[in-house]
Amino acid sequence: MILLDGRAIAAELRAETRAQVAARLAAGRRAPALAVVLAGDDPASHLYVRNKVKACREVGIRSLEHRLPADVTQGRLLALVAELNANPEVDGILVQLPLPPGCDAREVVAAIAPHKDVDGFHPLNAGRLALGWPSVVPCTPAGCLHLIERVHPDLAGLQAVVVGRSPVVGRPMASLLIARSATVTVAHSRTRDLPRLCREADILVVAAGRPELVRGDWIRQGATVIDVGINRVTGPDGQARLVGDVAFAEAAQVAGALTPVPGGVGPLTVAFLLRNTLQAAG
Ligand code: NDP
Numbered sequence: 001m002i003l004l005d006g007r008a009i010a011a012e013l014r015a016e017t018r019a020q021v022a023a024r025l026a027a028g029r030r031a032p033a034l035a036v037v038l039a040g041d042d043p044a045s046h047l048y049v050r051n052k053v054k055a056c057r058e059v060g061i062r063s064l065e066h067r068l069p070a071d072v073t074q075g076r077l078l079a080l081v082a083e084l085n086a087n088p089e090v091d092g093i094l095v096q097l098p099l100p101p102g103c104d105a106r107e108v109v110a111a112i113a114p115h116k117d118v119d120g121f122h123p124l125n126a127g128r129l130a131l132g133w134p135s136v137v138p139c140t141p142a143g144c145l146h147l148i149e150r151v152h153p154d155l156a157g158l159q160a161v162v163v164g165r166s167p168v169v170g171r172p173m174a175s176l177l178i179a180r181s182a183t184v185t186v187a188h189s190r191t192r193d194l195p196r197l198c199r200e201a202d203i204l205v206v207a208a209g210r211p212e213l214v215r216g217d218w219i220r221q222g223a224t225v226i227d228v229g230i231n232r233v234t235g236p237d238g239q240a241r242l243v244g245d246v247a248f249a250e251a252a253q254v255a256g257a258l259t260p261v262p263g264g265v266g267p268l269t270v271a272f273l274l275r276n277t278l279q280a281a282g
Helices: 006-026 043-059 074-086 105-111 123-131 139-151 170-179 194-199 248-252 265-281
Strands: 033-039 062-068 092-095 159-163 183-187 203-206 224-227 231-234 240-243
Touching: 006 043, 006 139, 006 265, 033 043, 033 074, 033 265, 043 062, 043 265, 062 074, 074 092, 074 105, 092 105, 092 265, 123 170, 139 170, 139 203, 139 224, 139 265, 159 170, 159 194, 170 183, 170 203, 183 194, 224 248
Parallel strands: 033 062, 033 092, 159 183, 159 203, 203 224
Antiparallel strands: 231 240
């Protein structure tokens, strides 16, 4: 079984980005700049933003943090996005989701200038990706595809099953796999007989947010399994730990390639954010 070591693979990608940023600076251009907007006090969001800001610093991307209180108004958020859109020193804008209750994330995301939308969540970018046009690709599915292509450089004709249909992971993942000529089925909470469907997959991407949903006997022998899920659970010893959407030990007996949680998809997500920011800087 190939263990897809996201930490090591992401480190390679970050090194490439670091070299490209250094080449820009050597050519007399300014460092790419990412504005990060964090509203409210969701602890997971704070952790994600910390990781993203640290990763920016390590490759030479400037990050500009905008922290707003949990009672921020929609108007204040939209005004900040407008200001960042107009600022020529800002190449990328990331609004960390979820937003506090009372804020409309769709409206905020749609207000970001599409060329600064490094998450690829703007409807224009999402639409371009769905149409198979060149577009900004959301970071998590981009990371999943990168891992998949390490195992299968050519996806044509392979059977792919994506569990989850969110705008952040499942849908863009399906578009990326279709663009690589895989045969794609998207499953969700209303899918009938999910275990049987999963067993048909050469490539199984799971982004359901359900701890250890996918069991070993749902996996075809030799399949490539990408576990996007990050779930905090309390173990029998009372200790909190992170688990994915796939029962790792069981899956490892059957899969041909598998991502661990943590240390699988997560680091790739951050590495692709840096890439998207550099790309937005032009
Ligand atoms: P959402 O909650 O937005 O979407 C979950 C999807 O899974 C929905 O489409 C839902 O179906 C489907 N689903 C839920 N339960 C089942 C089930 N029992 N059987 C089949 N399908 C089911 O989550 P996200 O896509 O945002 O995230 C998914 C997971 O990935 C989470 O654990 C999240 O923390 C993690 N994540 C990890 C990232 C990383 O960098 N590693 C980045 C982003 C997310 P329906 O539409 O019918 O409700």
